[in-house]
Amino acid sequence: MAKTFDLIVFDWDGTLMDSTAHIVNAIQHASVELGLPMPDTNAARQVIGLSLGAALKQACPDLPEARYQEMAAAYSKHFVASDESVVLFDGVDHGLRQLEQHGVTLAVATGKSRRGLTRALEATGLGERFAATRTQDDCPSKPHPAMLLELMALLDVSPERTLMVGDTTYDLQMAQLAGTHSVGVSYGAHERVMLESCAPLEIFEEFSTLQQWLLTQIS
Secondary structure, three states, rough: OOOOOEEEEOOOEEEEOOOOOHHHHHHHHHHHOOOOOOOOOOOOOHHOOOOHHHHHHHHHHOOOOOHHHHHHHHHHHHHHHHHHHHEEEOHHHHHHHHHHHHHOOEEOOOOOOHHHHHHHHHHEEEEEEEHEEOOOOOOOOOOHHHHHHHHHHHHOHHHHHHHEEOHHHHHHHHHHHHHOOOEEOOOOOOHHHHHHOOOOOOEEEEEHHHHHHHHHHOO
């Protein structure tokens, strides 16, 4: 079977790394620290994947924009305080190696900051797996298509040969706007019914089944 995709772009949090609960906890604790109403778990989960400014407008609507940097510092403090406990989903390290061995190019498009992604890549040892990455510091927030458009231009891959993998509607909407294919994973931040509204090729409940499907598309 001919290879379907030349470039696979992964979201990070909730797709490769099991960090959803940790992010929710950091958002909630930072809100309390700044004297804001604490968003419930569902509200906090919904903003995962957005850049910081976009996330704060949605999760903390009472927070003046002048205090966004204060909130960012509080969030970072709570996240970093125990981020060593955040791990990759089972099979991610081996799975990415398999994909690379089959000659597919891998990249990351994430709502994390550049500093946050660098920390995560160093902690997991996955930095060498990815040909390129884009973060909230490089491009407008998802679902704006800039991250995917820039990655495709840099790596010289067409939208028809590109696949976006993500756990939120923002990832899948970004793919739609960029003209690429997409698949969703329902083990992260957004529920399956939300992902279905974006019409991805498939939705997977575990990384292992996602990996099996990806191998059929590139070998």
